[in-house]
Amino acid sequence: MSRLRKAVGYVLRTQDYSETSKIVKALTREAGLISLLAKGARRPTSPFGAALEPLTLSEFVYYDREGLKTLSQASLLEPHLELKRDYDKLTTALRCARVVHRALEEDHPEERVFRLFEELLEALGRATATGTGTATGTRAEEEGWALYELAFTLQLLARLGWAPQLERCTGCQETPRRAWFSPERGGLICERCRSSAEAPAPASGSSGAGSAIPLDGEAMRGLAMALRLPLRKLSRLRLSAEALAVGERLLEGFLAHHVRSLGARPRPRPRPQPQRCSK
Numbered sequence: 001m002s003r004l005r006k007a008v009g010y011v012l013r014t015q016d017y018s019e020t021s022k023i024v025k026a027l028t029r030e031a032g033l034i035s036l037l038a039k040g041a042r043r044p045t046s047p048f049g050a051a052l053e054p055l056t057l058s059e060f061v062y063y064d065r066e067g068l069k070t071l072s073q074a075s076l077l078e079p080h081l082e083l084k085r086d087y088d089k090l091t092t093a094l095r096c097a098r099v100v101h102r103a104l105e106e107d108h109p110e111e112r113v114f115r116l117f118e119e120l121l122e123a124l125g126r127a128t129a130t131g132t133g134t135a136t137g138t139r140a141e142e143e144g145w146a147l148y149e150l151a152f153t154l155q156l157l158a159r160l161g162w163a164p165q166l167e168r169c170t171g172c173q174e175t176p177r178r179a180w181f182s183p184e185r186g187g188l189i190c191e192r193c194r195s196s197a198e199a200p201a202p203a204s205g206s207s208g209a210g211s212a213i214p215l216d217g218e219a220m221r222g223l224a225m226a227l228r229l230p231l232r233k234l235s236r237l238r239l240s241a242e243a244l245a246v247g248e249r250l251l252e253g254f255l256a257h258h259v260r261s262l263g264a265r266p267r268p269r270p271r272p273q274p275q276r277c278s279k
């Protein structure tokens with residue numbers, strides 16, 4: 001039996017399905033990530049207008065029949081033009097949309113993820129270029145936008161119960177001055193725990209433990225802040241290019257290890273209580 005449903009959501013991406021139809025992937029408040037078949041959406045006289053543009057917030061009315069969702073109406077609520085007019089903001093937001101699409105399983109309501117994505121688009125929309133540069137197109141500016149993607153991905157993982165442990169060692173639970181990030185352990189490992197786990201420990205830290213990534217104090221503090229700072233306050237955080245690059249490497253390893261198959265829902269793992277940073 002076909003049911004008529006309504007949901008408000010962000011268009012994450014669209015793909016052509018036939019000569020006249022598209023599949024729309026949307027992150028909705030009510031139903032989580034969903035795929036909608038939009039018949040006629042590729043026609044010049046599409047009945048859906050601009051409501052299916054990526055990053056647009058729209059209200060969808062659709063028929064749900066045994067998992068196949070066919071779009072009946074789409075009304076545009078918020079086009080987020082401030083993002084679409086700025087190439088860097090647009091590409092940052094689209095990359096984050098891809099992470100959401102990759103991390104979520106369809107048809108599981110995830111209102112916290114919906115809120116986080118909403119927060120991201122608002123923060124990006126309002127943000128001026130961060131980093132140390134002021135001229136547009138500078139390296140520092142690019143790094144500023146990359147910080148949004150990094151923080152968003154970290155916080156997305158946290159909301160799915162999958163946050164990397166970035167303030168304490170996953171072995172002894174102490175706060176190290178410097179440490180390695182172990183994708184396998186899902187967090188930091190201090191020098192002592194690492195040596196006892198893998199004697200003899202290599203001196204460089206970049207090999208021996210396979211994918212363990214060395215972190216200095218600045219990178220550790222910066223990444224821990226990126227994990228918990230509300231996205232609207234992210235412009236206050238300055239992360240060096242080196243720390244940012246380490247963060248990207250760390251997330252890459254973490255995602256590859258824990259969110260291996262695309263669309264697979266990460267399963268929450270037992271974690272110690274959230275840590276408070278004692279400065």
Ligand SMILES: [Zn+2]
Pocket residue numbers: 169170171172173174189190191192193194
């Ligand atoms: Zn330790």
